[in-house]
Amino acid sequence: MTNPHSNHWDIFCAVVDNYGDIGVTWRLSKQLALEYQLPIVLWVDDLKSFAHILPALDPALGSQTLEGVTINQWNTPLDLDYTPGAVLIEAFACELPESVKATAKASSEPPLWINLEYLSAEDWVDGCHGLPSFQGGGINKYFYMPGFSAASGGLICEKSLFDERDAWQADSANKLNLFKSLGLSGIEDDDKVISLFSYETLALGGLCDLWSQSSTPVHLLVPKGRSLSSLASYLPKAPADVEPGEQFCHGALSIHILPMTDQAGYDRLLWSADFNIVRGEDSFLRAQWASRPFIWHIYQQEEDYHLVKLEAFMRLYCDNLAPEIADCWKNLNLAFNQQQADAVQQHWQNIESFASPLLAHAKQWPIDALKTTDLATRLVQFVKKSLR
Structure with a gap:
């Protein structure tokens, strides 16, 4: 499939567990980049912990590209430029930096803002998947709910x-x-x-x-x-x-x-x-x-x-x-x-x-x-x- 967007996707992830939040986010980032040729920028707040599951990662570098994904250090305050792309994903309600939210809202072409939620098999997931939440500035945030049903956001699985x-x-x-x-x-x-x-x-x-x-x-x-x-x-x-x-x-x-x-x-x-x-x-x-x-x-x-x-x-x-x-x-x-x-x-x-x-x-x-x-x-x- 060809890239359906001319701009990149930004994905923000706060590291909570070596095989948890960053594990899911890294798998998704790789798959989007390698299988769909999407330009992915992954912002991570703890590169040292991330390196435990990605040995090729250098925690001392503020920005690097591995397996087709640009990995940026997410510092507070943000010390790398954020330029809105086609999509802005906050993984597992990690709370985006205020500067990122402000820049996204002020953009002439705001990104599609998505909150990637935790996986659940509960019945309510289908009803909440894809719902918008107005964030002000004319922009919505959409709740993306991974799940096991056909009406949910699905499950992470590489094609091969x-x-x-x-x-x-x-x-x-x-x-x-x-x-x-x-x-x-x-x-x-x-x-x-x-x-x-x-x-x-x-x-x-x-x-x-x-x-x-x-x-x-x-x-x-x-x-x-x-x-x-x-x-x-x-x-x-x-x-x-x-x-x-x-x-x-x-x-x-x-x-x-x-x-x-x-x-x-x-x-x-x-x-x-x-x-x-x-x-x-x-x-x-x-x-x-x-x-x-x-x-x-x-x-x-x-x-x-x-x-x-x-x-x-x-x-x-x-x-x-x-x-x-x-x-x-x-x-x-x-x-x-x-x-x-x-x-x-x-x-x-x-x-x-x-x-x-x-x-x-x-x-x-x-x-x-x-x-x-x-x-x-x-x-x-x-x-x-x-x-x-």
């Missing part, structure tokens, strides 16, 4: 992703070579491999107790960070002192410490595991695209509203599952999110008896969820329609 995943998973040598490249040892082809990227939870201790008593080897792959805080009793030293490549064994369980990786490397890690435990939004969606069973550790909110969001997604995900399998998977996710160590053990044991049908469902789900049109495509269509 599923083919790349299928080719990777077709040869087990790929995963074994990946583990070796990450400094992990002792993992055999038939061993159970679980990747972990969660918040703190007592449920992890319950699962580790169970896995350590397994009749077959279990390998837990975990990066330094919040997940390790819940595994302190399984480590011979403080979580902050462990190093990538280290391995700690407890019965049948081996805990491997992962090095930081870029986004492509994280995708391959998810493809290589038998089961993934993920958090937030970016890793949550990439775990779905990995076509492997998973637990979603959703970010905790006041009055347990996060459980409402979890329930909404689980209803969608389990729609085509047999009731007994659906209930088992739901109970596992709820127990994990409610820090129920004993209950999560029981539900894990139950779900292992449904391993084959759950894996088959995980493989079909990405095809059903994408509904043939990804977020970037829908966003380009939304912009094209709005700028007529």
Whole structure:
């Protein structure tokens, strides 16, 4: 598709989590630039954290171009010129600089102003997607709502992703070579491999107790960070002192410490595991695209509203599952999110008896969820329609 606009798009993102807000925004920026040849300018407030998932990025440079995207340092006050283009996107209500808003409103051809919201499976998303909010100065801000329905803003997924995943998973040598490249040892082809990227939870201790008593080897792959805080009793030293490549064994369980990786490397890690435990939004969606069973550790909110969001997604995900399998998977996710160590053990044991049908469902789900049109495509269509 040719570029439908003569001007660039600006995308502003405040870094909240290495694989969270910036993870989603960077994936979208790359896809818009590479698949749609759109001139994208990505403004980021924390280049040092961004560099954790983009090693080629130089945090000392105020402006640089990588993978077709111009990346600008977003300082306060803004010390780089902002020139309005065709589109202005504030990612996840990051609150644009006042100078940017003023310049956009004063432009003779104001940009299409879009607030890219967080992903949700809740029913209200469809009704809010695309709604305008008047900002003064004759300009509206439109709410763009990613979601799982055909009436929503869609889901981020590169056009070649599923083919790349299928080719990777077709040869087990790929995963074994990946583990070796990450400094992990002792993992055999038939061993159970679980990747972990969660918040703190007592449920992890319950699962580790169970896995350590397994009749077959279990390998837990975990990066330094919040997940390790819940595994302190399984480590011979403080979580902050462990190093990538280290391995700690407890019965049948081996805990491997992962090095930081870029986004492509994280995708391959998810493809290589038998089961993934993920958090937030970016890793949550990439775990779905990995076509492997998973637990979603959703970010905790006041009055347990996060459980409402979890329930909404689980209803969608389990729609085509047999009731007994659906209930088992739901109970596992709820127990994990409610820090129920004993209950999560029981539900894990139950779900292992449904391993084959759950894996088959995980493989079909990405095809059903994408509904043939990804977020970037829908966003380009939304912009094209709005700028007529």
